[in-house]
Amino acid sequence: MNNLNPCESVQEKLSAYLDNELTQQEQQRMHVHIKNCPECTALLSELTALQSDVKGTLLEGIESMDSRSLQAIMQDKPARWLSAFGWGLLIIGALLLGGFFVWQFTTELLADNSVPWWVRFGILGFYCGLFLLFLGVLRQRLVARKTDKYKKVNI
Numbered sequence: 001m002n003n004l005n006p007c008e009s010v011q012e013k014l015s016a017y018l019d020n021e022l023t024q025q026e027q028q029r030m031h032v033h034i035k036n037c038p039e040c041t042a043l044l045s046e047l048t049a050l051q052s053d054v055k056g057t058l059l060e061g062i063e064s065m066d067s068r069s070l071q072a073i074m075q076d077k078p079a080r081w082l083s084a085f086g087w088g089l090l091i092i093g094a095l096l097l098g099g100f101f102v103w104q105f106t107t108e109l110l111a112d113n114s115v116p117w118w119v120r121f122g123i124l125g126f127y128c129g130l131f132l133l134f135l136g137v138l139r140q141r142l143v144a145r146k147t148d149k150y151k152k153v154n155i
């Protein structure tokens with residue numbers, strides 16, 4: 001390191017210096033050198049301009065969307081997947097179990113001619129309602145997934 005010319009060793013670490021990644025001692029040494037060296041000062045301001053350009057572009061991109069929802073997606077992704085999976089299992093289980101019992105119950109009732117019309121109507125309503133609820137949940141899941149994709153692309 002010592003046989004390097006001081007400017008070279010400073011310029012090598014300029015971006016680390018800008019990012020405050022050096023030890024306090026190194027940071028201090030860089031600071032002293034740059035203050036007394038026009039060449040390194042010029043390079044530093046060039047690098048600063050470049051970095052702020054990059055940061056500006058990134059910030060613009062992030063600010064163009066709701067930063068709070070970005071954070072929520074970043075933080076809650078595993079939770080969201082777990083809950084999506086849980087809901088999926090719950091719905092499938094409920095549909096299978098419910099379907100099985102309701103179907104048995106229904107076929108028994110429908111086979112019995114003494115069952116009044118409103119019970120048949122109730123059974124029909126129950127099935128339609130269950131189906132609509134299922135469609136509603138399914139659609140919510142799909143919309144949520146589409147929104148996620150859209151947001152991911154924006155990042």
Ligand SMILES: [Zn+2]
Nearest residue numbers: 007037039040
């Ligand atoms: Zn220098």
